[in-house]
Amino acid sequence: MLVALNPDGFNQGKAAPLWPMFKLRSLSSVQPRHFSVPLSKPASRHALRAMAQVIRSAHLGDLPLFAATLGLTADEFQELLHEDVQFLSPRLPPELLDAWLPEQFLPLVSLLWSYRASDDRLARWLSHTLAAACYGRQHLWQDLGFNSRDDVSRLIGQWFPGLARLNNRDLKWKRFLFEQLGKRQGQPGLRPPACGDCDSYRTCFSGN
Secondary structure, X not given: OOOOOOOOOOOOOOOOXXXXXXXXXXXXXXXXXXXXXXXXXXXXXXXXXXXXXXXXXXXXXXXXXXXXXXXXXXXXXXXHEOHHHHHHOOOOOHHHHHHHOOOOHHHHHHHHHHOOOOOOHXXXXXXXXXXXXXXXXXXXXXXXXXXXXXXXXXXXXXXXXXXXXXXXXXXXXHHHHHHHHHHHHOOOOOOOOOHHHOOOHHHHXXXX
């Protein structure tokens, strides 16, 4: 059963802030402005929007629970948040996080990271975001909170251009990412775990 994470009961680093601009009581309503990365660049805003959506969806039960912190360690996730909302960061014990993570999650993160356009910390967090969203039950663009598949193509093209160029058959992104992971692991035909139950399965996996 999927449940929303509540920071109560975990170690918290500081008291809740008083500034009105950060009226945030739960990460289930987190927005891009609540992250530690400036919103000055369009590419950053696109990435932060996806990150916020994945965190919100996990807290609301629409993505697996590990996605509520993007599968990051407690310290990494706290670094992701703006200092004024870090009090909401759950201090998950490493062994609990390890137990939650799917077997292929970190290898998928590594695959994405290996094609990064830069060593920017946002690129690392985005690797986690995309990998976590691949465990959702919808199309990747929907699990990322985008308007269409083109938005995902643009995001991957900006942050992981070498990987985007490999998708020359225009496969659906979840299918493509897991196929690439399968090739790396010597497991041809590796597929996203939730796709088999989707009504669009035949459409996404027919042909090519």
